[in-house]
Structures are given as structure tokens and as C-alpha cells.
Amino acid sequence: MKATTNSIILEVACRLLIPVLIVFGIYVLVHGEYSPGGGFQAGVVLALAVILNRVMEPADTKKGYWTFKIIALAGMGPVIYILTGLWSIPFGGNFLEYSLLPLAVHEAERHLYGILLIEVGVTVGVMATIISIFDSLGKVGDPDDHGSLL
Amino acid sequence: MIMDVFMGARPLWAVLVSIPAAFLILASRNKPNLREFWTLAAAVLKIGIVYSMLPAILRGETLSCRPLILAPGIELFFRVDAAGMLFAALASALWLLTSVFSIGYMRSLHEEHQTGYYASFALCLSATMGIAFAGNLLTFFIFFEMLTLATYPLVVHERNEEALKAGRQYLTYTLISGQMTLVGIVLVYLTAGQGNFIPGGFMGGTADGPVLAVIFLLLLAGPAVKAGMMPFHGWLPAAMVAPTPVSALLHAVAVVKAGCFGVLRIIGYVFDPGLLLEIGAAKPLALLSGITIVFASLIALTRPNLKQRLAYSTIGQLSYIVLGAALGTSSALIGSFFHLFAHGIMKITLFFTAGAIYTKTHDLDIRKLSGLGLTMPLTFMAYTFCALGIAGMPLAAGFISKWNLLLGASESGQWGYAVILIISGLLACGYLLPVAYSAFRGERDPDMSHIEGEPNLWTLMPLLITSIAALVLGIFPDAIGHFYSLARIAAENILTGTY
Amino acid sequence: MTMAVFFSYVIFWLIALLYVSGFFGMMEHHHLVKKLMAMNLMQTAVILFFLVLGQKIGGVTPIAVPGLTDPDAYVNPLPQALMLTAIVVNLSTTGTALAFLIVIKKHWNTLDESEIMRRMDK
């Protein structure tokens, strides 16, 4: 943490909360198969951890976030999803046919792992999307920007 | 093997050969000599292909070729029969002559937009061949519309407001009537189940009389407008704003001839003359063409401009063809088909002479032309001969068609039309001959006193060739291209109902 | 007619009311944000409609309860799964619309529809 923070209370609270949020997010993710939870929720919780970290910093250092890279990350989440689905194709299955995934476990468990992989993709996607929304809202627009591409 | 494919698809090549020529012409727009070489080369090639099919046709055979499917059950179908051959042979031969003439005309007048002119001309010829060889209604219609489009740039060639107005008028007439024809064609396919041209027609008995009459009217709309039937002739005089070679093309080679040819095709190969009588369409059609013949001639008398006179003369003369088809007897049909050719060759001579004179005088007011016959005797001799031919003088090609039409009128017992034809001949003398008379006998107009000598050779040659052809074919109608035989075979086909 | 059946109809009427009020709100208001809110009302009404379709009196949430194998005991999970997707769709439409509103506000300095329409024609 840099010296220029907003307030000591915020910083302490965040320091305490962020690790808990990360762990909780991962817990929600891996338990989505058995209990309420899953990729969407886990993604939101994980994004919250990152956003808290940003809230903590003062406004004038907020520039130059890797907005565009976050969007790229948001894209990669669903890519994980799709690749998981495609993974079963070389093994004779249809798209998303988890039971044919090349894992040395029981068929029902292969379903679980397949869905877990997909939830990971969803988590990454949701997390990155929410962070990028937060970043965009905080971005100060260029006064010459007419919002036009063409 | 390859040769067989080539020979078998000759109708297709005849159609296609001028399309690449059009693109080559566009590509070599900065090299006038090369550009005109392409035109002439394509014209010669086209004549070669077309005339190579002539012997087979004269033997009474037909050549056909189906390169493509257009719609379920409908092919792009080319069939060369006597009627199509007659039209194609005429158009391809006149293309070459008109091209030669255009080169002389355009160069001596330093016209602009020549590239577009030659390219459109080539496309027009492609469409004309398509119309001539079309074996079914859809193929016919496709090329018919293409002809409309390819002619539009020619009509607006002068690029001024008057030309644009004429162009719009032309499109309005032809596109609207074309759409009506389209509906008619759809109805033909629906009622008869097919649309291949069959001599003697195939529509008989497929529907009730009134339905057939409606279909006939719709079908006829496009060709009749192109053929300048009154009261749909308005575009033709307006289109006279275009340069003279274009008028020659419109009147003698492609457009109005395509219209007449379409009328003949529809009357002879979709319906048949007998069926027309049955559904009550023949009499009104003959009457309309009779009225057109007389009125167009009367209007021509009032026009002071030579090109305008020729335009109205065309309107009148083309109705001979429609009249012959409507009368529907053997002689009348021969007359119609032969008039397609005879009028083409004579009217193109008249337009060539008008154009040749224009290159010298830059004016076509009839009063201003007086006395010029002495300085350009060849040009005006050609004019005089063909004017007499249009009036139906023996020895000219026009006499043969007119004689056959008169025979046809008497065969069918409708003497009134014989009278109309004779009156029309007299009127033609009335509006065409004064020009020749004053040219040889009249005083020189002071504005024209500087004009000396014949027009240049490029413009003079084609008109001499066509006028000599009109003479030779008037004496020996079956000479060079066997046009009379073709007309006779076509008429026989229609009346016997077989190829 | 039992109470339960009556109430099951009432909910449909309420949803219809919500939907129609959204529709009219969208036509009535000239303020773009209000239009957007009305649009959200409509979307929510449709989501509620689907959820009610899957509802079953006495059913439990469709998460496997040990020992409960009778499928009739659970609420129909399909509408819920579908509506999860529909909610995401709604979220993205709303997000896109809000982004547009930011751009519109920046360029036109107003969010009044008739005002913008008037200026568009110039």
C-alpha cells in the first residue's frame, strides 16, 4: 500500500476484507455444484475484492488502469467455457458432453469437473466484466472525444 | 470435342461475343484506335458466328442450346429458327456498318463520351442477339429488359437536359410496359405450364377467351411500346435528341425492331393468328396499326426536321409489321418478316444519310438542305432511292414486303388495309421526297453556301453499301443473306405449326 | 374456487398490470431515463411471469435434497434457469442503455426526448 491513502479506517477494513472475500469467492465457486452458489456469484464476490482495492486508493492515482486488458480478460472467461465444451469433441462427444472428458474418474464425477471448469470460466468472465464496468464509470472522458468512430 | 461444344453453343457465343468487347472498349478508353478495333473485331466475329448458322436454318433445321437453368423448369434457352435468324443476321450485319459509320460520324463531330457509346452499343447488340435467339418467354424477357437498359445511355448521350428528359421518357415507357409483359409472362407460364416458343402457338385451349385476351394484352405491352405503336409512341420522337448513329441503331437495328420482332414472336409463336381472331384481338390490333400507319405519316408531314420526319416514318412503317402479323395470312406474314429486314436496311440508309449530311451542315432543318444534292450527289442519291423504297417503289426492297402485305390484305378479304397501305405509300412520298427534290433542284440556302463535297469516306461507305443492298435485294430478294427464304420459312413455320 | 386458485390468478393480473404500466410509462415519458425504467418494468414483469409458471404450491427449490427423489416435490427448475439467462440479457440491455444515456447527456446536454428530436432535425 502506498503512503497516499484515503483514510486509515478504510485501509484497515479493506486489508481485512479482501483476503476473506477472495477465499469466500473461491469457496462459492467450488461449492456451486452442491449448494447455492456458482460462477456468477463467485465472480461478483471476487470482483468486489478487486474493486475494494481500487476504492481504497485516492482518486488522483486512479488513472491508467488496464481497462482494455480487463476487457480482454472478460473475454477469456467464456473462452475457457467454450474450450471446455470443445474438449469433449476429440473424444467422440458432442459439444459440452462432459461424460466423455478424458479424466480418469467416474462418469458422474466427470460431469462435476466439466461443470466446475465451466464455472471457472463464468467466474472469470463475470469478475472481469464487473471490474471493467467499475473502471469505465471512474474514467474521466477526453473532452475532445465525440464518441464517434467514423 | 472442343469444336463440337463450340459449334453446339454457337447461339450462346453469338449473344456473348459483344459483352467482353464492351469491357475491352471501356478498358481502352484512352486509345481511340484500339477501342474501335475492338468494336469492329467483335462485329466481324459476330457476323461470322451468325452467318455460320445460316445454311442449317435454310435447310429448315433449328439449332438450340440450353446453357443454364433460370428457374425451376425454365432454362436459359436459345433456339435459332428462321425468324430469329432473319433478325440476328440483319442486326449483326447492320452493327458492323453502323460501327463504321459511327467512327466517321463521331470523329468528324468530335463527340464526347464515345467510349460509353461504343460499349453500350456492344451491349445492345448482345441483348438483340439474345432476343433474336431466345427460345422461351423468360429468356426473351431478360434480353428485352437488358436492351432497354443498354439503350438508355445511348439515348442520353448528349448529356443535356433535353436528352435527360428524353431518357426519362424512354425509361418510363419501356419499364412500365416491360413490367406488364413480365406479369403476362408469369400468367403464360401459369396457364400453359411452359413458355417455349412453338410455331403456331401453344396458348390455344389453355384458358377462356377473355383470360387469353388479358394475357395477350399484357404480353404485348412491352413489345408494342418498343415498336412505337400509337398511342405509346411518345418516346421515339423524343429520343431523336441522340446522335444520328444512335437513332439509326434505335430505329433500324435494335430497339424498335426488337419490339416488332417481339410482336411477331408473341403472335406467331405464343398465340397464333387464328387464336387471335377467336379471342377477338386480331381486329383491334389490325385497326390500331392501320390508324398508326396513317396518323404517323400525317404527323411526319408537319415536321420540319429531317430526323423527326424519319422518326414518325418509322412509327408508321413498323406498324406494317404488326398489321401483317394481325392479318395472319401466309403472304401477310412473309411481308411482315421481310419488312423487318427491308425497313431496317432502308431506314438505316436514311439515317446514315441524315447523319452524313449533319456532319457537314450541323443542321437538319429541311429548308436548309435545299440545293445540297449537287455537292453531295452520292449521299442524296442513296437518300432518294431509299425514300422511294420506303414508299414502296418496285426495285427497292420495300416493294417486296409491301407487295406481300397487299396480297395478305386481299387474301384475308380486308380491303381497307390494302387501301391504307397505298395511302401510306403516297404519304411517304409526300414527306420524304420533297427533301430530295429540293436538294437537287432547289436554291442553296445562304448559310449553307460554304458546304462542299461529299461527307468523309467512313460515313459515306456504309450508306452506299446499304443502299446498294436495298437495290440488289429489291431485285433479287433471296440474294446475299437469303432473307426472303428466311421470311418464307418463318411464315410457313407459323402456319404449319412445326419447325 | 379455492383461495389458492384465486390468488394464482391474482398474480397474473398483477404481472399484466406491471407489464402494461411499463408499456404506457414508456410511451408517456419524454425523459429517457424514465423510459429506460419503464422498459425495465416490462422486462421484470416477463421474468415474474415465467417464474410463476414454474411455481408449484408446496414445492421446494430445485436443489437436490437428500432422500427426496420425487420430481413432483420440486419446483420446475426450467423457468428459473431460463430466467437466469433472461436476467443477464436484461442486465446487458440496461447497461448498454445507460452507457448510451451517458453519451447522449454528454453530447446533447439533455435527456429530454422531444428536445433531442427537435434538435436532430436541424
Added chain:
Amino acid sequence: MMAHIPVLLVLVPLLTALALPAVNWMMPRLTQIFLKSALLFNLALAVLAMRHVVTEGPWHYWLGNWAPPFGIEFVVDAMSGTVVLVTAGMAFVIALYARPFFKMDEAGLQARTLFYVLFTLMVTGVIGVAVAGDIFTLYVFIEIASISSYGLVAMGGRRAAFAAFRYLILGTVAATFYLLGTGLIFAMTGTLNMAQLSTLLPPMMGSPAILAALCFVMLGLGTKTAMVPLHAWLPDAHTYGPTPAIAFLATALLKAFAYGIYRFLYQVFGGHGQPVTAMALQILGWLAAAGILYGSVMAIAQKDFRRMLAYSTIAQISYIPLGIAIGTPAALAGAALQMISHSMSKGCLFMIKSGMHLKLHTTQISELRGMSVVMPFSSLALTISAFSMIGLPPTSGFFVKWQLVRGAAEAGFGWMMAVLVLSGLLNAVYFFRILENVFIRKPEPDVHSDQSHGPMTSAGPELPLPMLAAMMILAAGILAAGVGSGWLTEHIFSLISLAGGGL
């Protein structure tokens, strides 16, 4: 690999869209190659899928190998194959065309990536609409396509943002209508799969709930297809949106929704065999005819080429519902051919529109004089596509008209024949006015000013090569589709099923 083409058709553009920001971040140089090769690959897949449909009939694919009532099904048949082919083809051509549109600085590259992401997402959505086998998946893909199209329209500047907002509001309302209809159908039948619905629905067609569902679904799809009187969003969006996006929006996207109408009326609600649906088809026919006339008349009234194109789209797109409403095999073949034909010609016209913007700095029709001198090749493409719009041979537009007029004649709809013919003539009025200006009228002195007005203006008289190439591909395609229309009709469109029964 070959067995999974139906799903790959959707996945390839989706993966491209998702991976594009990452590719742009890591290997900026490869972005264009990546994008274009992916779209080309997708086009190849579309062709293969079509071949499979032609040789072996409709193709059903079950995601995760779950049988239809539980799992999601993708279906490729002759009609959806046509939509997929059109979409994949247009996507590739437009990607080819779009490159010179963007500044090559940092902001321009970001905007470009954003554009391509939305664009490929829209491709995903459109192909998804075509192949979706159940009505909820259809909804999801409709929304994917729509939301990305809202975003794309908004990229056109300040007017575009407002136009996009209105488009979004109307589009979303349409989507809720559609979803409501879906809900009613689901409530009545308990299934969402189209194939099952087509057997379950007919006995209960009389019930008011199904009637309401039919109305809602048609309202939704009709709005998205911009059928009169639900077209209000279209003119502004098409006028102000960025050209490459609009070129796709006006072509493939609208086609997909029109295809949705066909899918519902024939394969879900039973076509002409059901009295209720027959009535709906009749109303559809009237509305389509009204749209054709309205669009054409409004197009004549426009002075701006862009707006004229927008109204012309309303008119031309209505040919497809008209063909669907007529419901004979010939008419449906005409509708399918119109999907191909109109996509190419309208795409080409939109491309030319922005070419005018680049070179002549105007799209006012009266100021286009002398365009043929400045841009001869574009003018040629303009002529060909205008002829196709009017329906003049030998372009594909003529054969569309032929098939539709023939279908209308077979079904005994004389007034539809009249509408089609009249529409062709009205089209001729406004297109020949443009051609007159482009080719014939003398240019006014200052038109040739070629000074740089933006990053896109390049030296030389004609447009940049990629743009020109795209236009030429489309112009050649129009002629090829015209000449080959008989082949297409006989081999592909004859397979279009009128499951519920045509006329």
C-alpha cells in the same frame, strides 16, 4: 470435426469475439489476420453445412448429446442454411471492407477492436438465430445479435447514440413481447423445442392463450424485422450508424429476424394448414405489401442517399415476409433468394454510400454529379446493385421478383403481383435519379476537391483497395446469384420445408 459443424458455426465467431481483445493486447499485428481467417473459416463451414443439407437433408445437433426436450438443439436446414451462408459471407466481406475505417493510433485501434468484438458477436447472434432449434435459445441469440447491434449503431456519433437508444428501447420491448409469447407457449405445452411444438400446438391452436402467443411473437419479430408499422427505429439508426455495421445490420440481421417469422409461422404454428395461422399469414402479407409501398414512396421523397437507403431497406426487406405469406414453394424460393440478393445489393450500396462520403464528402443525391469520373468502379458496383434492387435482369433481383410474382400468381394473389410490379417501378424512380446524377449530369466545379477531411481519405481517385475489393465481390455475387438463381432454386430452395403446409 465435420460432425460438429452446426455448433462450430456459432462457436467460431463467438470465440473470435471473445479472444479478439486478448489477441489485440498480446499480438496487435495478428488481429486482422486472426479475424479474417476466422471469418473465412466460418464461411467455409457454412458452405460445408449447406452441402451437407443438400446431400443429406436437415441436420440436427444436440448440445452435450442431450435429447431435445431437455437439451438444446441446433438445426440446419435449407432455409437456415441460406441465412447462415448469407451471414457468414457478408461478415467476411464487411470485415474485409471495414479496415480503412479506423485511425491507426492508439484510440483508433481500441475502437477498432471494440467494433470487431461487437461485430463478431452480432455474427454469432445472427447465426445462432438461424440454427437455434428451440424458441428460448432463439430468444437468447436474438438478444445477443440485437444488443451488439445497438452498440454498433451507437458508434456512429452523437446522433447515432440517440438513434441507438431509441432502437434499443423498441428492440427490447420487442424482445419482451417475444419472451411473453414464448412464456405463453411454454405454459400451454410445457416444451420449448420447435420440433415438439409443431406436433403439440396444432390441436390447441384455437385457444386464446396460443392466439395471444402468436400475436406477441409476431409483434416482437415484426418490430425487429422493421415491418411497417413497426419500423420507426430503422431510418434513424440506418442513417447515422457507422457504415460497416449498418451494412451488416441492414442485410444479415434483418434477414435473420425475417427468417424467425418463417420459422414460427411454418414450423411452429403450422402454416397455411391452420386457420389461425393462415389468417396471420394473410395479415403478414398485407403488412408486407404496405411496407413495400410505404418504403418505396418514402425513399423517393428523400434527398439524402443514406436515408433513401434506409427506406429502401424497409421496402426490400418486406419482400421476404411477402414471400412467406404467399407460401407457395416458388414464393418461398423467392424469399430465400431475396435474402441472398438483398444482402449483397444493399450491403454493396451501403459500402458505396460511405465511399461517397470519403471522396465526395456528401451523400446528398443532388451533389453526386460526376461520381462516375471520380470513382468509376464504385459507380459500376452502384449500377449493378441498383439494377438488382429494381429487379432488372440479369441481376439476382430480377429472379427474386420472378419467383415472387410467380408464387403470387399461383396462389391467386393478383394484388400482390401488382404491388411487386409497382414496387419495381418505384425503385426504378429513385435509383435512376441517382444513376442520372452519377453518370450523366456534368459535375459541378468543386466536386473534385479531394483534400483530406479525415484519416480515411487516401490519395488517388478511387477508394482504398480493401473497400473496393469488397464492393466488387458483392457486385460479382449479385450477377452470379442472378445467373445461378435457377441452380440455387433447384438444388437448395426446393428443399425448404413448408412443414405446416403451404398453399
